[in-house]
Structure formats: C-alpha cells, structure tokens
Amino acid sequence: MGTAKPAIHYPDMSHYRFVTPHRTGKWYPDLLTAQRQAFAIGAGFLDPRSGMFYPYKDSKLEVGSPDLEDDPQGIAA
Numbered sequence: 827m828g829t830a831k832p833a834i835h836y837p838d839m840s841h842y843r844f845v846t847p848h849r850t851g852k853w854y855p856d857l858l859t860a861q862r863q864a865f866a867i868g869a870g871f872l873d874p875r876s877g878m879f880y881p882y883k884d885s886k887l888e889v890g891s892p893d894l895e896d897d898p899q900g901i902a903a
Contacts, residue, residue, distance in 0.1 A: 844869035845886045853890070860887070 842860035843851040849867040854860040861879040864870045870881035881887075 839891050840889050841891070843888050843890075844881075845888055846882070847884050 841853045844864045861872045869885035
C-alpha cells in the first residue's frame with residue numbers, strides 16, 4: 827500500500843577492547859564481541875548460558891572512538 831521508508835542506521839561511534847597487565851586485546855566494534863574475545867588474552871569470560879561477563883582480576887575495559895589514524899591495529903573484523 828504505502829512506500830516503505832529506508833532504514834537509517836547510525837553506527838555506534840565507540841569501539842571496545844580489554845586490557846590486562848600483560849596483554850592488550852584488539853579493538854572490536856561492539857561490546858559483546860569484545861567480551862567474547864576477552865578469554866583469548868586472559869581478561870575474563872562470557873558465560874554462554876547466562877549471558878553474564880565475568881572479568882578477571884586487574885583486567886580493564888577500554889572504550890574509544892574509532893580514530894584509525896592514531897591506532898595501527900585498527901578495528902578487528
């Protein structure tokens with residue numbers, strides 16, 4: 827009947843990574859992906875049954891804006 831309006835998506839302007847005293851994770855475009863990958867660097871784990879994230883001692887979450895000029899790692903795919 828009517829004309830569908832195109833969906834406008836505004837991307838989240840933040841990216842996320844976990845940091846431990848000895849390792850730094852990659853930047854990810856969303857928090858859930860960063861939490862899923864935190865185990866790889868020993869920053870914590872995401873319990874798949876409850877959906878809860880459990881950070882390990884001394885791990886920190888960093889939130890930044892994607893300024894790729896200053897970040898040689900870039901955003902992980």
